[in-house]
Amino acid sequence: MSTAAELPEQGTTSTATTSPAGISPAADDADALLRVNNVSKHFPIKQGILIQRQVGAVKAVDGVSFAVRAGETLGLVGESGCGKSTTGRVVTKLLEPTAGEIYFGGRDIAKLSRGDMRSLRTDIQMIFQDPYSSLNPRHTIGTIVGAPFHIQNTKTERGIKAEVQSLMERVGLNPEHYNRYPHEFSGGQRQRIGIARAVALRPKLIVCDEPVSALDVSIQAQVVNLLEDLQSEFGLAYIFVAHDLSVVRHIADRVAVMYLGKIMELTDRDSLYTTPVHPYTHSLMSAVPVPDPKKENRRERVLLIGDLPSSINPPSGCVFHTRCPKFRTALSESERQRCVSDVPALEIKRPAHFAACHFPEVRADIAAAEDGVADRNLAPTD
Numbered sequence: 001m002s003t004a005a006e007l008p009e010q011g012t013t014s015t016a017t018t019s020p021a022g023i024s025p026a027a028d029d030a031d032a033l034l035r036v037n038n039v040s041k042h043f044p045i046k047q048g049i050l051i052q053r054q055v056g057a058v059k060a061v062d063g064v065s066f067a068v069r070a071g072e073t074l075g076l077v078g079e080s081g082c083g084k085s086t087t088g089r090v091v092t093k094l095l096e097p098t099a100g101e102i103y104f105g106g107r108d109i110a111k112l113s114r115g116d117m118r119s120l121r122t123d124i125q126m127i128f129q130d131p132y133s134s135l136n137p138r139h140t141i142g143t144i145v146g147a148p149f150h151i152q153n154t155k156t157e158r159g160i161k162a163e164v165q166s167l168m169e170r171v172g173l174n175p176e177h178y179n180r181y182p183h184e185f186s187g188g189q190r191q192r193i194g195i196a197r198a199v200a201l202r203p204k205l206i207v208c209d210e211p212v213s214a215l216d217v218s219i220q221a222q223v224v225n226l227l228e229d230l231q232s233e234f235g236l237a238y239i240f241v242a243h244d245l246s247v248v249r250h251i252a253d254r255v256a257v258m259y260l261g262k263i264m265e266l267t268d269r270d271s272l273y274t275t276p277v278h279p280y281t282h283s284l285m286s287a288v289p290v291p292d293p294k295k296e297n298r299r300e301r302v303l304l305i306g307d308l309p310s311s312i313n314p315p316s317g318c319v320f321h322t323r324c325p326k327f328r329t330a331l332s333e334s335e336r337q338r339c340v341s342d343v344p345a346l347e348i349k350r351p352a353h354f355a356a357c358h359f360p361e362v363r364a365d366i367a368a369a370e371d372g373v374a375d376r377n378l379a380p381t382d
C-alpha cells in the first residue's frame with residue numbers, strides 16, 4: 001500500500017496518480033472486481049440559440065476512486081445532489097464518463113462503445129429507484145424479465161418462459177402472473193420484477209440506485225432481505241446507492257461518503273459508523289437518533305450551516321470547507337488557508353480507512369464512544 005506522501009490528490013481530473021500502477025490507492029485493491037480510478041462526469045452547460053457554446057459544467061462527479069470486491073456491497077451515501085446516482089450510471093455506462101478509468105475484470109471499460117459494452121451487460125446490471133417508471137407499462141412481466149434472455153439469444157421461447165417463471169418464484173412473485181402488466185402489481189412487487197430482470201443473466205455486479213426509497217417502510221426490509229439472499233446465492237457484488245444511513249448500515253460491507261461530487265471518506269461499515277474521521281461524516285452520523293433515551297438526550301448534534309454549494313462552481317480547496325464545523329471553530333488561520341487552497345487527497349488515515357481531509361477528526365474514536373455512536377441500532381425494521 002502506498003504511503004500518505006505518495007497518495008494522489010482527489011478531485012481535479014488532471015491530477016496525476018502516483019501509485020506504481022497509476023491507480024489511486026482507494027481503487028488499488030488486489031481483490032477488486034471493479035476499480036474506479038479518478039472518474040469524473042461533468043454535464044456541459046450550453047448557451048446560444050443558433051450556435052451553442054459551452055459556458056460551464058455541472059461537476060456531478062469529480063475525480064472519484066474506489067474499488068468493489070467480488071461478492072461485497074459497497075454503500076454510496078451522501079446528501080441529495082452529491083453525485084451518487086451519476087456515479088452508479090457511469091459505472092454501468094448508462095452515462096459516459098468525462099474522464100478516468102473503470103476497470104472491470106481487469107479491462108478498462110470507460111472508453112468502450114455501446115456496441116462493445118453489449119457483452120458486458122451480462123456482468124453489470126442496474127436496479128432503479130422508481131419501480132413505477134423503470135418498467136415499460138405496455139410489456140407483460142414475462143416480456144420484461146425475459147428480455148435479457150432474448151438479447152442473449154441462447155434459449156428457446158419455452159426455455160425462456162421456464163427460466164422467467166423460476167426467477168419470478170425466486171423473487172417472491174407468483175409465476176402464474178407471467179402475462180400480467182406492471183400496473184397490476186404493487187410498488188414492492190414491481191421492484192421484485194426489476195430485481196428479477198437484473199439477476200436474470202447472473203451478473204457479477206449490480207448497481208442498486210436507491211432501490212427501496214420509493215417503497216413503504218414495511219416493504220423496504222423485505223426487499224433488502226431479498227437482495228441479501230440473492231447476493232449470497234449468486235455471489236453478487238452490489239453498489240448500493242442510498243441516502244438512508246440505516247439501510248446502508250444494514251446491507252453494506254464498506255461505505256463511501258460523497259459530498260459535492262467527491263468521496264470524502266471510504267472504509268468498512270463498522271469503522272465508518274463508530275469512528276468516522278471526516279467532519280462531514282461526523283455531522284451525518286450525529287443526525288442519526290440513538291434508541292437509548294438517555295444517550296439520545298446527550299447526543300451531540302453537529303449541524304451543518306448553509307446550503308449545499310453549487311456543483312457548477314464548487315468551493316476551492318476542500319469542497320466541504322464552506323460548511324465544515326471544524327473549519328469554522330477549531331482551526332488556526334494558516335490551517336484554514338490550507339483548506340481553502342489545497343484539494344485534500346483521499347488518503348489512508350488508518351488501515352483501510354480513507355478520508356479526504358487535511359485535519360481529520362483524530363479524536364473521533366473517543367467522541368463516538370462517549371456519544372453512543374457505536375450503540376446506535378440502525379437496522380431497518382423487519
Ligand SMILES: Nc1ncnc2c1ncn2[C@@H]1O[C@H](COP(=O)(O)OP(=O)(O)OP(=O)(O)O)[C@@H](O)[C@H]1O
Nearest residue numbers: 043058060079080081082083084085086087243311
Ligand atoms: N443529465 C444531467 N444534466 C445536468 N446536470 C445533471 C444531470 N444529471 C444530474 N445532474 C446534476 O448532477 C448533480 C448530481 O446528481 P445525482 O442525481 O447524481 O445526485 P444524487 O446524489 O444521486 O442525488 P439524489 O439523492 O437526489 O438522487 C446534481 O447537481 C444534478 O442536478
